[in-house]
Amino acid sequence: MIKAAILGFGTVGSGVFEVLNQNKEMISNKLGDEIEVKYVLDLREFEGEPVQKVLVHDIDVILNDPEVSIVCETMGGERPAYDFTKRALEKGKSVCTSNKELVEKHGPELLQIAKAHNCNYQFEASVGGGIPIIRPLATSLSQEDILSITGILNGTTNYILSKMEKEGADFDAVLKKAQEHGYAERNPEADVCGYDACRKISILTSLAYGKNVNFEDIYTEGITEITTQDFAYMKQLSATIKLFGKSMHQDGKYYAMVAPFVVTEENPLYSVSGVFNAILVKGNMVGETMYYGKGAGKLATASAVVADVIDCAKHLGKHIYVKWDDEKLAVSSIENANRRFFVRVSTTDHAQVEKDFGKVTFLDSLFEGECGFVTEAMPEKTFFEKAKAAGNVISRIRMDA
């Protein structure tokens, strides 16, 4: 019998409780041992609910109980989650978390502490909700030189973009509807400005290359500038627009960014729509592999936490080495990254456009007084200089290939 505790009985925490109870038999069968939730930590009372029997309000009850070997941190936020996690690990208790903020900020340090105390710090649920991506990246792909990671890492923005495409509706209108349906937060900044995706690509990039990426160092652009007019041009390109978290290893240099991209049909990520997430990982030996599923939601996220709990249960007393050093990964500026751009300008003078942007492929004009085109590949810096000089750019979106 393995005893676990859950810190925080919010959406994910109560989901973990539910998964562990509802799939108890399944889990015992696969693990060859039983997992029991001995404590749930929350400041609230839950009168008459099943959780009440195991509810505690004091973290020390959990930390001082030697029977508890695994702790699920599902509180979110940096404090007090950081302190609780650290203290649990120092007591040799493995910690499983869905807290991407904490993982992104303190991952290397917490892994170090886990190592020093022969326990584990696991965070499958921190990226991609229910999609197994952390473990595949850290184990199944650790023999690979990861050439690139491209992820649809945020369900809210993917839902909004899918709706804009299908219904031809404006960003603001779709966002409002998404908020009404609970698919978007009342304060949607973290999602629509790309900050959430940024934390996630930061974690994935750190794991892929074994060194630490600060999310502040990642170029981040959201979807607030994307319009229905942009989408209108996509049919001609057999493409759609997706918010990507993206990192690359090219010619010895590392790049990381979050931005909307024009994605053509050939890309396996093209057909990932609605609230689904997917991550495409390209290795130098295995080629492209993709991981797809629900990127959020109570039970999907909780399921990933429980997967970690089972893995920790299989490794009690043994630290499983995960390479993620405190040393900073030198991330190169995307200014030098070579790519094509989809552009709309407020002129119909094709000759002028080619004077401004060099050789381009013109699309059929869809709106009065403008034209749309795709540039040749050039360094980002060059493109933005040309765009500035032209002074007539209505919108520009990076092409994925």
Add this chain to the structure above:
Amino acid sequence: MIKAAILGFGTVGSGVFEVLNQNKEMISNKLGDEIEVKYVLDLREFEGEPVQKVLVHDIDVILNDPEVSIVCETMGGERPAYDFTKRALEKGKSVCTSNKELVEKHGPELLQIAKAHNCNYQFEASVGGGIPIIRPLATSLSQEDILSITGILNGTTNYILSKMEKEGADFDAVLKKAQEHGYAERNPEADVCGYDACRKISILTSLAYGKNVNFEDIYTEGITEITTQDFAYMKQLSATIKLFGKSMHQDGKYYAMVAPFVVTEENPLYSVSGVFNAILVKGNMVGETMYYGKGAGKLATASAVVADVIDCAKHLGKHIYVKWDDEKLAVSSIENANRRFFVRVSTTDHAQVEKDFGKVTFLDSLFEGECGFVTEAMPEKTFFEKAKAAGNVISRIRMDA
């Protein structure tokens, strides 16, 4: 320094050698230790090639060397791979394999032996080539009640079906071309009759439910009866035809089968074309997750073997429990499975068709003297009785949903 041996220097074995050498630095970095290939076993000589230095012809050299802690079995076939694997495990050496035949047939026994000798038997490469699916299923999803697994598990047949669809070419013509290009074996039976997919869904099903499925018990139908005429109707259904390996857990019963299915656009597997493989796993908590990548090929498959090698290296002296009992999983007959069928019959008499098959949805007729339609859902047994009684069925393909 961890010492490994490779048994068999064919396509996969030489690929393992290549991955371990070419990504040596990457691997050492991620593992925190170095892996060296001390021996390669093969009956052939490889004069002047790098492998010659470590080549041996006698398995006992490897088995009797206590320095060797990990063995890659990339020989294929049952004998002598079975004996070599067993003897290696009995010596406490972990074994990593790409040999699906052996895994399917002796998986539970070899896992038992590994457990008894504190080592591991790993087989990520046996299903889906480079796609991480065995480890996700055995670890990331072990908390789930797996409701269904649906896989495009054979690249050759997927390539053939994709070509038939895109080029409107006949099965025989496409097969011949595939053979010329090396995408299909000279003796293509194992692929086109579904036997290869069958072994793979057998392994996945056993892992999903922890009990043993014999591949002989799995209903298996290949793609040899699929015609360009069948494909011609698919546009009206916004669908395509895929060979699926499929298992399900429904109302306490287990089902497993291999057969061509009509797959509509909404299914994430719809857009998996060419030699790619993908596996869609539905859990009761996490919902749908999908795994996609190269299902075959030297380096992709070798990469999966090396992932296992690294995992074994992280767990030297410790067996990681994998639930796959020798006890037989009771697989129910698919006769009782409820589903719709796409059907073509050699009559244009719609009234007669509805007399024979009940209410159906007719498609626009594309060929003279026949009509195409989709039935309502009914047990397979009922459908085949009706089809036999009607006596005019040209083709019938199961609908995936």
